[in-house]
Amino acid sequence: MPASPRLVVARGHEAPAATQILEALRRAAPRTRDHLTRSTGLSVATVARVVPRLVEAGLVRERPDLVPAGVAGRPSVPVELDVSRFVVVGVHVGLAATTVSLSDLSGRVVASRERAHTPGRFDATETASAVAQMLRSLPQRVPLGAGLVGPWPDLSLDREEAAARLHEELGLDVVSAHHLSAAASADHALRGHERDGVTLYVYARSTASFVLVSEHESRAEVSHPVRLTHFPVDDDVPCECGARGCFAVAAGDQAVGARALGDRLASRADVAALVASAESGDRAADGALRQRARSLGRMAARVRDMVDPDRLVLLGQAFTRYRPAVTEVTRAFAATTRLPAIEPVFTQFGPSIQAVAAGAAALRPVYDDPWGVVPLVPSDPLVPPAGVATERRESTHVLVNDH
Ligand SMILES: [Zn+2]
Structure with missing residues (x-):
């Protein structure tokens, strides 16, 4: 029988305010600050303080075009996740194929490619070059981190070593998880x-x-x-x-x-x-x-x-x-x-399930600690064309302890 739960997919009211607001916006259409106050249980003052910081970081955007006619004032301007700029890199290693993908902040897959491989083999260099190529084709996108998922117990691969190699090649933080834990977390995030x-x-x-x-x-x-x-x-x-x-x-x-x-x-x-x-x-x-x-x-x-x-x-x-x-x-x-x-x-999710799962693993740190993940100066010009390593801080690979 399953051991005790290890991977938290939603932290609810225990989470920091920024996480609660992002999680609420991920599941909903554009929301006003009033809506957010009600749905999260946070105070009006907290929502009023955190939302502008999320907007400034490029994680959330205002939608003044959705304000009903005749209504004035900032609190009535709906906000939503800003899905136009940041992405996360997803890598799914399966028994027979590797899938490389980019997902936006809502978890939607914006680009994905599956390539057959020799079972039990993971080529970090080839994977990173596929990622770089994908990022070059979407030059307005800024990668925040990467997720590496797979059915680890069924692969004759050292997961920790694969994550370390991918991190080295990409120069991005890499979160690794079992692919089903990650897929379940993506499904939960959507269903709410x-x-x-x-x-x-x-x-x-x-x-x-x-x-x-x-x-x-x-x-x-x-x-x-x-x-x-x-x-x-x-x-x-x-x-x-x-x-x-x-x-x-x-x-x-x-x-x-x-x-x-x-x-x-x-x-x-x-x-x-x-x-x-x-x-x-x-x-x-x-x-x-x-x-x-x-x-x-x-x-x-x-x-x-x-x-x-x-x-x-x-x-x-x-x-x-x-x-x-x-x-x-x-x-x-x-x-x-x-x-x-x-x-x-x-x-x-249908055929994109592998990409969705990898994206969900990569998004976890963005939702858990948005201030630790976004580039320090979000209005700066974009990452180098290769899409690798913004040298903003020391990056690491993280293993989600789920198996
Ligand atoms: Zn058997």
Whole structure:
């Protein structure tokens, strides 16, 4: 069972005023200072003092164009996150591919590129040059830091060393986290504080894992990520671990892709090719993807029955990539779970989930300590064209202690 929560995804009323205001603006349309006072519980004086500092730092901008006609005075000018200038760099290292991305302050991915790699290999130099190229194509963007995420227990990579190398190459602070913890934190940031309780997040693509996000009085924490790579999913395929029917060999992207090639359902050993066949009307390919969806629905139901959460979110391309099979997941889930009915929610991130997760890890320090992250003189001209190292202060890499 998951260990005690380690990663805080929202600090609620315990957070510094600037963090509470940024978190409130991240979830909402432009807000007036009055709205912010009500939604955060901060005093009028605090909001009046902190908002102009956030505007000056370039993290928040005023929207005088949204003031209703006939209303005067600064307190009625709505403010919103300024998503036009700062970005964070996201790097997701998966089993088969590396994704490099840039996300704005709201967590929206503004640029992203996925490239296949040799499993277990992470090339920090090549990754940094992809980042520099991306930043050169968006010269108005200023990077504040970087996030490095992946399914670490499934990669034969030293996470700490990978983060240190990336930091060295980029010259930016690097936060590293498990990719599912980061994705759950991004999903939570968008959904906001729904109600107290526990949300179970189950991820599946080449690897599978789950985390729990516990919310209490607007504070939210993510549990230790738990691997589902060798979780039994009702299949007879032998696994290298000695068991049969583990997720990795029965329903993981790589296994499903390899089987599709063997069964001549796809032109290459790749789940994308199988999905393409199904989408072009191949009924056998469609059947294979539906069968996999049922395995995933049963897996989600068994995990749900073990941890008995209040809400269930399913994420990762194995669940979402082939839309016609989504109902199979829901049906198999409903038929398998032995607890009262619950409707699983599928994340809205779709194919950008790896980039969103990496961006969420990179954004954490911006929200936790905005004054420690923004450049000292925000109105200065932009970073060097290569997009690397603004020499403003000593940078470090931070490991989020979540596994
Ligand atoms: Zn196994």
